[in-house]
Amino acid sequence: MSQGRAIVTSVVASAFRKPRRSSGMGPFWPNPAVIVTGIMTFVALFLGAKLLLDVWSITQARQLPRWIVEWSGILTAYGKSGWLLWPIAGLLVAAIIAGLRAASRADRLVFAATALRLAFLLSAVALPGLMTSILKPLIGRARPYLTGQPDAFFYAPFAYFRELLFGTMPFPEYAYGSMPSGHATTAVAIAVAFSALWPRLWPLFWSFALVICVTRLTIAVHHPTDVMVGAAIGGLGALAIRNYFAARRWVFAVDAAGQVHAMPGPGLRRLARASLRLRWRP
Template sequence: MPADVAHRSGYGAQLLLLSGRALTQLVRAPSHSRRAEAARRLARHSLWLSAAGAAVIIALMLAFDMSEIQMMPARGTPGLWPIKILTDFGKDEYVLTALAAALVTVALIAAGRHGTSRALLLGFGTRLQFIFLSVLFSVLVAEILKFVIGRGRPFVGGKADPFNFIPFNGTEAHYSLPSAHAVTAFALAFAVGALWPRLRVFMFTYAIVIALTRLVLLAHHPSDVVAGALVGIVGAMAMRYWFAARRLGFAIRSDGAIVALPGPVFARLKRVARGASAP
């Protein structure tokens, strides 16, 4: 749409235009010249992470899952109410709803703006899209794995049996592996950390705390939360590649490493600072 037509069109048309462009940029063909190097690097890192994660998961099942859940307080213990509140900060429905609300808010505001302010909002919106889709994609993969694996939650069946599997069971009692809370928390932590590296320590601390709440509440075995962390991280890594291959929020270096582009606000501040320091 020509710029003058877009400028004259009403708010509703602007909102539709921005929403359409936001969706189109996600499904367009990848164009980055170094995407093949990035794909190979992603495959290599995903393979190593998956192999190491699988080894840890098996070791936990064999040597630690049963003893750990026997050390936890009984379900329904009154003193666990703060843990029950805390664990909800990793619930996929809540996290995805909050991210979706933020995306809608950015779109609603951007539709009424023009020029630099709109560009800044849209740049931030692209980063929100990445975070939202990283969590959503990881959660969808986890739901498939839960159904296929069918692992019983701690003490389902009346005893501490870490090998209580009924594949394709489809019931909540046998939806233990991987932990959806851990998937959500670690996908969110990786995605936010990929965009803003200074937040990595804070975000991964949050993810570990969420994972621990699932153990204390006897919702999962230790191997479940490790599997959830693995799915969340690898899922967010895959989404980062998807965005980088389309030149959205990330750049690909010559060695295939993917790095975040400076956010639009920070990029603008740097340009202003350089202009102010020029003689």
């Protein structure tokens, strides 16, 4: 147990340690001019979408064929984070326990590397989702057709808390939780995080994110601007977590130009062999 406590103490200490950068380099965020330009571009696109697309989108969604809406309702369920985060959390706990029971230092490193990758995926998806859950009740944007009309300018900040504490509405989020889209946040965070670890599979991950985002519109539970904001939070949040890990040389490495790359991890065969050598007796 003393060895286990030493490992946990080391990991916690390194999490708060000043980042170690290779030769003083990266990972780099864009320079201030690029950041300001990006923010201004997003605001312009947001305002344009709010004026031109929000009402049009939810109006058109009600005219879609029934089979499209039904299939969208099935697919959109995968935009919830629970189906992914709970298994990852379980695997993370298993990897930590296996590391404490490993037969050799080499096996401990295998499980430690696996645990760090799982920790990255868990935090990169969960933390942006948490941010979205905090913003929803504060913004209080009404769901499409809450008033019976396609009103894209109905905001009721803190109405969520009023209904939760004093109202009769059992699930206020269904009424006042339109912005940001939690499903879009989760889907884009998944795409960014998994693409960071397996860059060759990025078309698969981003196709998944695109499908989830579109289904939020086809079933008319979000405006396009809700999806835009949710996607921005998911993407930037996952990138921030990736850079946090990279600055500490966890899972990712930073090259001389400040670019972040996933480090090679243990393969399934090596992980299986290490698992077979676990010591379960005290």
